[in-house]
Amino acid sequence: MKNNGRGVPVNQDQRILFNVVAPLPETRDQTAHALFVILHETTHRLTDNLVENSEADRENAAFYADQLYFKTHYPQYYSDYLKFFLNLAGNRQFNISSLEDQFLKSYPLSPSLKTSVAELVKKL
Numbered sequence: 001m002k003n004n005g006r007g008v009p010v011n012q013d014q015r016i017l018f019n020v021v022a023p024l025p026e027t028r029d030q031t032a033h034a035l036f037v038i039l040h041e042t043t044h045r046l047t048d049n050l051v052e053n054s055e056a057d058r059e060n061a062a063f064y065a066d067q068l069y070f071k072t073h074y075p076q077y078y079s080d081y082l083k084f085f086l087n088l089a090g091n092r093q094f095n096i097s098s099l100e101d102q103f104l105k106s107y108p109l110s111p112s113l114k115t116s117v118a119e120l121v122k123k124l
């Protein structure tokens with residue numbers, strides 16, 4: 001698997017199961033990357049309900065939720081998270097606020113959706 005993962009809804013009888021397919025990590029760094037992908041796909045289950053019709057908004061709402069979640073709860077992984085989804089590989093050091101600016105520009109969301117997502121993340 002070369003790209004990022006996918007959330008795959010699976011029905012079994014009347015039950016809806018949910019699976020995430022993510023690349024199998026081969027290095028220590030890739031382990032964190034696989035977790036970022038799994039979290040992203042799982043977050044869709046929470047954030048998709050906040051978005052009406054736009055596929056781009058669904059993507060960006062999931063990214064925004066995870067960004068807030070890492071920033072608040074796991075700051076030690078925050079820059080790795082931002083760099084991974086900005087496709088900035090390697091050990092080059094970046095200023096965290098410039099990474100955050102780039103991330104928010106890459107995955108833009110309306111102010112009202114940002115508020116809805118932030119309220120959801122706050123309750124986690």
Ligand SMILES: [Zn+2]
Pocket residue numbers: 040041044058059062
């Ligand atoms: Zn997605």
